[in-house]
Amino acid sequence: MTVRAAPTYRVDLAAPLRPHHLVAAAGPVDVVVPPEARGRTDAARAFLDVALRDREVYGSTTGFGALVGFAGRADARDQADNTLAHLGAGQGPPLDPAVVRATALVRLGSLAQGVSGVAPHVLDALAAMLATTFAPVVPRWGSVGASGDLVPLAAVAGALRGHGAADVDGRRLPAREALHVAGLAPLELDGRDALALVNGTSLTTAxxxxxxxxxxxxxxxxxxxxxxxxxxxxxxxxxxxxxxxxxxxxxxxxxxxxxxxxxxxxxxxxxxxxxxxxxxxxxxxxxxxxxxxxxxxxxxxxxxxxxxVSDNPLLFPQADKVxxxxxxxxxxxxxxxxxxxxxxxxxxxxxxxxxxxxxxxxxxxxxxxxxxxxxxxxxxxxxxxxxxxxxxxxxxxxxxxxxxxxLPTNLHTQxxxxxxxxxxxxxxxxxxxxxxxxxxxxxxxxxxxxxxxxxxxxxxxxxxxxxxxxxxxxxxxxxxxxxxxxxxxxxxxxxxxxxxx
Structure with a gap:
């Protein structure tokens, strides 16, 4: 593991992101998730746990895309694996690491608004990644910009779990090794976490x-x-x-x-x-x-x-709505x-x-x-x-x-x-x-x-x-x-x- 100086550029998610924050994210940045955002995230996650007992939630109890009419996998972690695995279909040259890191910051900004139902540790993992030089290797081609940037964001999420490849300190390594070099732990996800990570237009926006x-x-x-x-x-x-x-x-x-x-x-x-x-x-x-x-x-x-917020579904605990x-x-x-x-x-x-x-x-x-x-x-x-x-x-x-x-795709759901x-x-x-x-x-x-x-x-x-x-x-x-x-x-x-x- 490499010991590095702490990042000097600070991004506070108490205020909306701006383009200059994304430019700065090419290098290590200190991203602050404010207590209010963490509180909203906790509340949405707790509401999701209750909602799953008596209603359908896309991507948690169901399949994905055109297969929404079928039941998803019973084990939440297995559902996460399945989400990311079937989206591992990107092709073409890798994106610039600076673009990938800006994408991760945009995704964190969306999730931190607390209506996606992700576990709070997902926010922490993205912030921890951005504090290092870690950058997932993401193929350029695969997104049509609908249902989010599914394929490229799946590559980001996969690298954070130790799959695929990533750049760290200017070196391209297997993702699991890159996580170790950067001092990061592989990210644990359930089905909602995985879908929330990929179901937004964060690459497009970045x-x-x-x-x-x-x-x-x-x-x-x-x-x-x-x-x-x-x-x-x-x-x-x-x-x-x-x-x-x-x-x-x-x-x-x-x-x-x-x-x-x-x-x-x-x-x-x-x-x-x-x-x-x-x-x-x-x-x-x-x-x-x-x-x-x-x-x-x-x-x-x-x-x-x-x-x-670029995601689906959105959770509103106070209104009891998914x-x-x-x-x-x-x-x-x-x-x-x-x-x-x-x-x-x-x-x-x-x-x-x-x-x-x-x-x-x-x-x-x-x-x-x-x-x-x-x-x-x-x-x-x-x-x-x-x-x-x-x-x-x-x-x-x-x-x-x-x-x-x-062009229509995904059995015309898109x-x-x-x-x-x-x-x-x-x-x-x-x-x-x-x-x-x-x-x-x-x-x-x-x-x-x-x-x-x-x-x-x-x-x-x-x-x-x-x-x-x-x-x-x-x-x-x-x-x-x-x-x-x-x-x-x-x-x-x-x-x-x-x-x-």
């Missing part, structure tokens, strides 16, 4: 929240880079005029315009640009503002998901994830178009083509611009809405499904691709300064350029630039280069 965090970072970065580009080219900042954007009528454009005016404070136009810039510059407040408004909607969905329904249905997250993918694709398109403008001597104020220090003998950022085109194509290819792909899980995971992938496009544009701006662009006249732009110049040396002579793109992205996104896709 992936969507992480994707939202990533795209938000890129939106802020692109706002800053757009201002730097305007300054380097000597553009007139009237495109950010407050009266102009107020008449546009959209809140996001006003917010972004205000931010851009702050970043461009002190800018001096060169007087050499055309009266009206290309749309990738002139319409940037409107485009970035629309993205801001869309992310606000996605945030509302994530906030509701993190504050809600209620069977569909709170495991991930339709809101599916719609939000599809919207996020569309926003990501358009933000990526903007970054690529701005880079294309920057490398074109017909539009960049006479800078050398491809920002090459010696055109022909050197090629500047030509490879980066080419790769950026491929990245935009990837974002477009994956922006087809997943929430419209419903006759409509939201496909929120693939939608959310796809959006998380897209957020990573967008980070690379942000880094590509940032690298181009840094190179533009090397090959003759003017010194920025707005102090925020000058400070950003200096930070980029410190992190990335000029492309002179040519060299491979994939790591430079990542370093430039890190300056803006505060994401470690090795964490980028």
């Amino acid at each position: 992936a969507l929240a992480l994707a939202l965090d990533g795209v938000r970072r890129s939106l802020d970065a692109q706002t800053r880079l757009t201002c730097l580009l305007l300054d380097l080219l000597g553009c007139d900042p009237q495109l950010t005029d407050a009266d102009l954007l107020a008449r546009y009528g959209h809140r996001g454009a006003v917010v972004v315009g205000t931010r851009m005016r702050d970043l461009l404070a002190g800018v001096v136009p060169a007087g050499t640009r055309p009266l009206q810039e290309p749309y990738s510059l002139r319409c940037a407040p409107q485009l970035l503002g629309a993205a801001h408004d869309a992310l606000r909607y996605v945030d509302e969905v994530v906030t509701a998901d993190l504050a809600g 209620v069977h329904g569909g709170n495991f249905f991930g339709q809101p997250a599916a719609f939000a994830a599809d919207l996020l993918a569309l926003v990501t694709a358009q933000l990526g398109n903007l970054a690529e178009r701005q880079l294309d403008l920057l490398v074109d001597p017909a539009r960049n104020g006479g800078l050398p083509p491809m920002l090459a220090a010696g055109p022909g003998r050197q090629h500047g950022v030509q490879g980066v611009q080419l790769a950026s085109t491929a990245l935009v194509a990837e974002l477009r290819r994956t922006a087809t809405p997943a929430s419209m792909q419903s 006759d409509v499904v939201p496909f929120g899980t693939p939608a959310a995971l796809r959006s998380l992938d897209g957020a990573g691709v967008l980070h690379l496009l942000v880094g590509s544009l940032a690298l181009g701006l840094r190179q533009a300064a090397h090959v003759g662009a003017r010194r920025p006249t707005a102090p925020p732009s000058a400070a950003l350029l200096d930070a980029l110049a410190t992190a990335v040396r000029p492309v002179d002579p040519d060299r491979p630039l994939e790591q430079d793109v990542r370093r430039a992205a890190h300056v803006l996104l505060r994401t470690e280069p090795e964490d980028l896709p």
